[in-house]
Amino acid sequence: MALSLPSIADELYRHQTAATELKKLTLRYEGLTVDDAYEIQRLTMQRYMVEGARLVGWKMGLTSKAKQRSVGVDEPIFGHLLSTMELERPVLSMQGLIHPRVEPEIAFVFRSRLEGPNVTARDVWLATECVVPAVEVIDSRYENFSFTLVDVIADNASSARFYLADQAYSPYAFRLDEVGVVMRLNGDVAQTGAGAAVLGHPVRSVVEQVRMLTRFGAAIEPGMVVLTGGITEAIYVHPGDRVEIAFAGMGAIELDVI
Ligand code: 0L1
Ligand code: MG
Numbered sequence: 001m002a003l004s005l006p007s008i009a010d011e012l013y014r015h016q017t018a019a020t021e022l023k024k025l026t027l028r029y030e031g032l033t034v035d036d037a038y039e040i041q042r043l044t045m046q047r048y049m050v051e052g053a054r055l056v057g058w059k060m061g062l063t064s065k066a067k068q069r070s071v072g073v074d075e076p077i078f079g080h081l082l083s084t085m086e087l088e089r090p091v092l093s094m095q096g097l098i099h100p101r102v103e104p105e106i107a108f109v110f111r112s113r114l115e116g117p118n119v120t121a122r123d124v125w126l127a128t129e130c131v132v133p134a135v136e137v138i139d140s141r142y143e144n145f146s147f148t149l150v151d152v153i154a155d156n157a158s159s160a161r162f163y164l165a166d167q168a169y170s171p172y173a174f175r176l177d178e179v180g181v182v183m184r185l186n187g188d189v190a191q192t193g194a195g196a197a198v199l200g201h202p203v204r205s206v207v208e209q210v211r212m213l214t215r216f217g218a219a220i221e222p223g224m225v226v227l228t229g230g231i232t233e234a235i236y237v238h239p240g241d242r243v244e245i246a247f248a249g250m251g252a253i254e255l256d257v258i
Pocket of ligand 2: 103
């Protein structure tokens, strides 16, 4: 089928807003590249912004070796975070979602702009206002949560919802690579992990985020949030579930699914 990136973006937007699955783009459109996929992602997100959503930050995906292996890649990807994706309370409604999964993350919130190909971890620390425990809800719009790299980038890196805990912390309070996480589903331990699962250290994820954004002429702006990536594997959730995520030394998030 002939490639029209705006019409593919239109198709994705329709499936995202209607919460309906679609067949992988790469099965239907030959020759789609990673750059095409980021352009589809940008065009899709623009649709939401024209309707009033605000760009509030970025998310890094495929930041753990396990996730990279599952897609057969060795580098992370990124997506947009919109104001409409942010949960004000730790309550996740299944409305508008297909087959959501949740994963614990550490979010960075920025006080100053970060851009450029040569950004370092030191630049990231200087620009960081605080770090916050977070939960990301991912929800691939593809059938069976199955995709290639190009498909998932076009689908905004499976981004669906996110929640930041009420309490923020100084970025210097803890070694973020050593922060341990225990995620329980309805009282049973479902996943455990540590911050080091995120590219070795969550700050590396922000460095990568800035470098990748630079390629596309974008930046981290003051006030923005970056979700650095899953500390554990994501787990499927269903109505009635309660997910408790304990971040050692950083409190806990209790998320109810309705
Ligand atoms: O946040 C993530 O790491 C998800 C990236 C996309 C892959 C997936 O949906 O599992
Ligand atoms: Mg994630």
